[in-house]
Structures are given as structure tokens and as C-alpha cells.
Amino acid sequence: MVAMKRPLAVTMGEPAGIGPELVLKAWLERDRPKTARPFYVIAPPALLRELAVTLGLPCPIEVIATPDQAASVFDRALPVIALDLGYVAVTSGKPSPATGRAVIASIEMAVQHVKAGLAAAVVTNPIQKSALYDAGFKHPGHTEFLAALCADQGIEPLPVMMLAVPELKVVPLTVHIPLSDVAKTLTADHVVAVGRIVAAALKRDFAIAEPRLAIAGLNPHAGEDGRIGREEQTILAPAIARLQAEGITVIGPLSADAMFHAKARARYDVALCGYHDQALIPLKTIDFDHGVNVTLGLPIIRTSPDHGTALDLAGQGIASALSLIAAMRMADDMANARGF
Numbered sequence: 630m631v632a633m634k635r636p637l638a639v640t641m642g643e644p645a646g647i648g649p650e651l652v653l654k655a656w657l658e659r660d661r662p663k664t665a666r667p668f669y670v671i672a673p674p675a676l677l678r679e680l681a682v683t684l685g686l687p688c689p690i691e692v693i694a695t696p697d698q699a700a701s702v703f704d705r706a707l708p709v710i711a712l713d714l715g716y717v718a719v720t721s722g723k724p725s726p727a728t729g730r731a732v733i734a735s736i737e738m739a740v741q742h743v744k745a746g747l748a749a750a751v752v753t754n755p756i757q758k759s760a761l762y763d764a765g766f767k768h769p770g771h772t773e774f775l776a777a778l779c780a781d782q783g784i785e786p787l788p789v790m791m792l793a794v795p796e797l798k799v800v801p802l803t804v805h806i807p808l809s810d811v812a813k814t815l816t817a818d819h820v821v822a823v824g825r826i827v828a829a830a831l832k833r834d835f836a837i838a839e840p841r842l843a844i845a846g847l848n849p850h851a852g853e854d855g856r857i858g859r860e861e862q863t864i865l866a867p868a869i870a871r872l873q874a875e876g877i878t879v880i881g882p883l884s885a886d887a888m889f890h891a892k893a894r895a896r897y898d899v900a901l902c903g904y905h906d907q908a909l910i911p912l913k914t915i916d917f918d919h920g921v922n923v924t925l926g927l928p929i930i931r932t933s934p935d936h937g938t939a940l941d942l943a944g945q946g947i948a949s950a951l952s953l954i955a956a957m958r959m960a961d962d963m964a965n966a967r968g969f
């Protein structure tokens with residue numbers, strides 16, 4: 630007997646954003662070659678039903694009680710695990726802290742399902758971070774929240790954000806902090822810890838036997854021998870030496886402005902960058918539509934589209950589901966690599 634693959638647990642994300650629409654569209658694409666394994670959404674069913682009608686998307690919704698029911702429903706309807714939290718009216722494009730509790734509960738339940746072996750991976754829809762902060766959410770984003778949910782005996786794993794398109798993988802070494810805090814936040818210990826996690830994950834989940842890491846300089850011209858900033862000499866070069874001493878292939882610090890064109894990218898498998906935009910600008914410029922955000926370093930698999938809530942497009946039916954579908958495919962590949 631062939632064992633049934635575990636489904637993907639998809640979170641609702643910001644209900645006033647494009648996430649719910651993208652899930653409906655991803656389900657409608659389910660028969661395309663290599664569309665991901667069955668998935669279910671954790672959301673108020675009425676939100677999805679009403680949106681499908683408003684947008685004219687022929688996506689029936691069927692409520693399931695447990696993740697194992699997703700596979701038998703998936704061919705005929707989008708399986709939904711209902712959030713029993715009282716449903717607040719949603720206006721597309723207008724997020725409200727009033728829905729924050731449900732948004733958070735959807736993420737918590739998805740993680741519980743994966744930890745319990747009921748689902749293969751968490752695929753998150755974008756959250757409106759400002760609305761969640763107004764609702765009391767204490768984490769910068771999913772990445773850190775998921776690490777907290779995966780804490781074992783009070784110890785949180787170090788979560789590492791990686792964004793991937795077929796042509797490039799990038800890791801921001803600092804994430805949601807002001808640019809003015811970057812240099813004082815970056816340490817050699819952190820770069821080494823992230824480098825280890827990235828190298829291990831590329832081997833385990835991405836079938837790269839000997840991952841090649843490249844580390845971007847923080848300053849123009851990688852510091853110009855210390856004349857335009859010293860972080861390359863005091864933080865990055867020592868971290869590179871330590872990683873190399875552990876047998877990890879690393880080059881750098883490279884001049885960041887010259888490391889993302891096609892010929893330069895051929896020298897490495899992943900670029901570790903000093904700050905959020907140094908990493909994400911090249912990636913989203915090369916391929917905005919297929920970017921996947923994957924959290925490394927957790928005991929669970931989590932992927933997400935690379936974009937946000939796109940409030941300017943919400944409720945119009947014109948948002949692209951390609952990035953969410955790419956996130957589902959990556960979660961499927963990673964789960965296959967881990968044998969579930």
C-alpha cells in the first residue's frame with residue numbers, strides 16, 4: 630500500500646490582503662503538472678466563499694475537521710479547517726487589528742499540525758505586520774514567531790530567512806531592523822551561526838552536496854581595505870575564516886554591487902547579505918513572480934510567497950498566485966526530500 634502524503638497547511642494571512650484570493654487561484658491551478666500535493670487552508674470558510682463569489686472564481690469550499698480529510702476532498706473542493714473565533718467583517722484593502730487574533734491562530738494551528746505529523750509543511754500567506762502589531766503581536770514577522778512556536782524546553786531555534794528563485798538564493802543576515810542599526814547588530818558569531826544553518830539546509834533540503842556560500846560586503850567596495858567602513862575586516866572576514874575552518878565553502882566579502890549579475894552568480898549557490906534590501910532587491914528584480922521565502926533552521930518546513938499583502942490589489946481578482954504556487958512546490962519538494 631502506498632502511504633498517503635501529508636497535506637500542506639496553508640494559513641489565511643491578512644484577510645483584507647491578497648492571500649485569500651491567491652489560495653482560491655492556487656486551488657484552481659491544482660491540475661497543472663507538478664502543482665503541489667493537496668493542501669488545506671485554516672481560515673473562516675465564509676471569507677473564502679464570499680470572495681470566490683465576488684471574484685467569480687469557481688472554487689467550491691468544503692469544511693474539513695482534520696488535516697487527513699484534505700486529500701479526499703481536494704479534487705472537488707478547497708478543503709478548509711474553520712477557525713472558530715467569531716468572524717469580523719473584512720473589507721478588502723483595509724486591514725483591521727480586529728482580525729489579528731484569527732490571523733495569529735491560523736499560524737499557530739498550522740504549526741501544531743506539522744509538529745503533530747498531520748501536515749507536511751506550513752505555507753504562510755502574507756500578514757499585514759502593522760495591523761498585527763496594533764493587535765499586540767510581539768514578533769517582527771512570521772520568521773521569528775515560528776521560531777517561538779518551535780521552542781523546545783524554552784530554547785528557540787535560530788530562524789534563518791532565505792529567499793529563492795531558480796536563478797538566485799539570498800539570505801539577509803539582519804532582517805526587519807532599521808538600516809541605522811545594521812552595523813551595530815551584525816556580529817561574527819551570528820554570521821557563523823547563519824552560515825552553518827544555510828550550509829546544512831542546502832544539503833538536506835535542496836540536494837546541493839557541497840553548498841558554496843558568498844558573503845556580501847556591507848560597505849561600498851567591500852570597505853575599500855577599511856577606508857570606507859571596517860565591518861568587512863572586523864566581522865565578515867573573521868566569520869568567513871571560521872566557516873572555512875569548519876569545511877564550509879565560502880567566498881567574500883564580495884563587493885555587493887558586482888555579485889548579482891549572471892556570471893557572478895555562477896560562483897555561488899547562496900548569497901548572505903548584510904541587510905534586508907541588499908538581499909531582496911536583486912532577487913525580486915530578477916524574478917518577482919516566482920520568489921519563495923523559506924525559513925531555515927526550524928524543525929518544521931515553512932515556505933511563503935516572497936511578496937506582501939498587496940492591499941492596492943486586494944479584492945480585484947488581478948493578483949498573481951505564481952509566488953504562492955512556487956512556495957507550495959518548494960514545500961512539496963522539501964517534504965519529499967525528508968520523506969513525508
Ligand SMILES: NC(=O)C1=CN([C@@H]2O[C@H](COP(=O)(O)OP(=O)(O)OC[C@H]3O[C@@H](n4cnc5c(N)ncnc54)[C@H](O)[C@@H]3O)[C@@H](O)[C@H]2O)C=CC1
Nearest residue numbers: 754755756757758759933935936937938939941942948949
Ligand atoms: N511573509 C509576509 O507575511 C510578508 C508580509 N509583508 C507585509 O505586506 C505589507 C505590504 O508590504 P509591501 O512592502 O507594500 O509589499 P507588497 O509585496 O505587498 O507590495 C509591493 C508591490 O508589489 C505588488 N504585488 C505584491 N504581490 C503581488 C502579486 N501577487 N501579484 C501582483 N502584484 C503584486 C503590489 O501591488 C505592490 O505594488 C506590509 O505589512 C509587509 O510587512 C511583506 C512581505 C512578506
Ligand SMILES: NCC(=O)COP(=O)(O)O
Nearest residue numbers: 769770771772773922933
Ligand atoms: N520581506 C520579507 C518578509 O517580510 C518576510 O517576513 P516573514 O513574515 O516571513 O518573517
